[in-house]
Amino acid sequence: MSGQFRIGQSPLCHQVRRGDHINVIFKLTGATCNLDCCYCFEKRRDYPSHRTIGEELVSSTLSQLAAYELSIELHGGEPLLVGLPHFTRLLDLIISSRPDVSIRLQTNGTLISEGWCNLFLRHPQLSVGVSLDGFQAGNHLRYDNRERDSTGAVLAGMSQLERHGIDYGLIRVCSKDNVGQVGDYLDLAAVRKNVKVVRLLPCFDDGTALSSNVPRTARTRQAFAVGQDLPWSISFEDFASEVMAAYDHWRGRGYFERFLLDPAIDYLKMGLSGTCASCHFEARKCFHTIAVYPDGTFSLCDELDDGARWPLTSSDGAGNIPNIIEGWTEIDAPLTESLLRECEGCDVRALCNGGCIAIRRRAARVGRSEAYCQMQRTLFDHFSVMA
Ligand code: SF4
Numbered sequence: 001m002s003g004q005f006r007i008g009q010s011p012l013c014h015q016v017r018r019g020d021h022i023n024v025i026f027k028l029t030g031a032t033c034n035l036d037c038c039y040c041f042e043k044r045r046d047y048p049s050h051r052t053i054g055e056e057l058v059s060s061t062l063s064q065l066a067a068y069e070l071s072i073e074l075h076g077g078e079p080l081l082v083g084l085p086h087f088t089r090l091l092d093l094i095i096s097s098r099p100d101v102s103i104r105l106q107t108n109g110t111l112i113s114e115g116w117c118n119l120f121l122r123h124p125q126l127s128v129g130v131s132l133d134g135f136q137a138g139n140h141l142r143y144d145n146r147e148r149d150s151t152g153a154v155l156a157g158m159s160q161l162e163r164h165g166i167d168y169g170l171i172r173v174c175s176k177d178n179v180g181q182v183g184d185y186l187d188l189a190a191v192r193k194n195v196k197v198v199r200l201l202p203c204f205d206d207g208t209a210l211s212s213n214v215p216r217t218a219r220t221r222q223a224f225a226v227g228q229d230l231p232w233s234i235s236f237e238d239f240a241s242e243v244m245a246a247y248d249h250w251r252g253r254g255y256f257e258r259f260l261l262d263p264a265i266d267y268l269k270m271g272l273s274g275t276c277a278s279c280h281f282e283a284r285k286c287f288h289t290i291a292v293y294p295d296g297t298f299s300l301c302d303e304l305d306d307g308a309r310w311p312l313t314s315s316d317g318a319g320n321i322p323n324i325i326e327g328w329t330e331i332d333a334p335l336t337e338s339l340l341r342e343c344e345g346c347d348v349r350a351l352c353n354g355g356c357i358a359i360r361r362r363a364a365r366v367g368r369s370e371a372y373c374q375m376q377r378t379l380f381d382h383f384s385v386m387a
């Protein structure tokens with residue numbers, strides 16, 4: 001194989017076929033956010049301007065994807081910054097076009113008010129995910145644009161949800177700032193009766209850099225000044241330990257009766273049945289997730305931090321999404337080709353299925369591909385014993 005590798009040729013990463021399920025992420029506010037979490041990958045993107053996604057973009061996306069099954073995610077930046085009236089219009093548009101679609105909102109939680117809760121209550125197909133890395137310690141990387149800690153404001157937002165009886169999920173970024181604290185985190189999550197899922201995400205940021213045109217706080221700029229090995233970036237080994245420790249704690253304390261725990265459950269499901277819903281472990285991955293931006297462009301999965309972006313519609317008004325996701329499209333070819341070649345002959349390939357392309361590309365850039373694969377082997381070994 002030579003020249004431009006096209007990832008859709010790989011058995012580990014399929015292109016889309018008519019009728020497939022596509023996950024659409026609307027970046028409602030682009031990178032605009034009231035917080036400046038130093039690891040924010042949206043703010044590392046090249047953003048020519050900070051706009052709010054318009055109804056016409058949502059409408060165009062939905063009509064271009066009429067032939068596919070959909071799920072929707074509402075992200076930013078901070079999506080609630082679009083304001084309640086505009087958010088309501090976008091939600092109505094989505095639901096009138098796709099009445100049964102599941103919609104997930106990912107918010108930093110600081111702006112949740114009674115008005116937002118009333119909106120959430122009117123739309124049971126909307127599920128809410130709140131980002132919080134630690135209840136007391138461990139949340140230091142999530143500060144606002146004046147460099148003030150955000151923890152109190154997030155906890156207040158969670159209390160609003162709880163007062164209204166709204167179930168929600170917690171998204172915890174695992175970093176060097178909070179490594180070793182996952183048991184405490186789960187203990188505090190377990191006393192919040194409306195938490196129904198805790199999702200652990202690895203913060204593998206080594207080798208990433210700031211965008212030149214997105215404003216950042218002095219604290220963030222200083223944090224990036226140290227070079228390739230960023231002080232908050234967790235190692236693959238440490239993340240594997242966090243996931244195993246979290247699972248043991250969750251099981252040992254009986255928290256499985258209160259909330260789900262990702263990605264431990266994904267590894268367990270793969271060990272038990274060889275299948276799960278995570279794109280990391282199946283071939284319907286990067287082409288089956290698209291992100292739509294306020295400037296009228298879209299990309300494949302937003303985790304691909306240097307991924308190409310295309311206009312939603314071409315100059316003659318025709319939609320571009322089906323052509324890209326079904327066509328032979330390249331994603332930073334040689335690197336991805338070599339990554340997927342590494343999977344040939346791997347002893348956990350049937351479970352891992354190539355893992356997350358975005359994380360592997362970041363790891364490869366700093367020479368840590370093998371560490372990623374070792375993490376996968378460790379976790380599959382651990383959870384196959386559990387299964
Ligand atoms: S880049 Fe990773 S998270 Fe995104 S679709 Fe591909 S495998 Fe999934």
Ligand code: SF4
Pocket residue numbers: 342343344346347348349350352353354355372373374376377
């Ligand atoms: S562990 Fe590594 S080599 Fe093996 S399938 Fe996963 S990504 Fe590929």
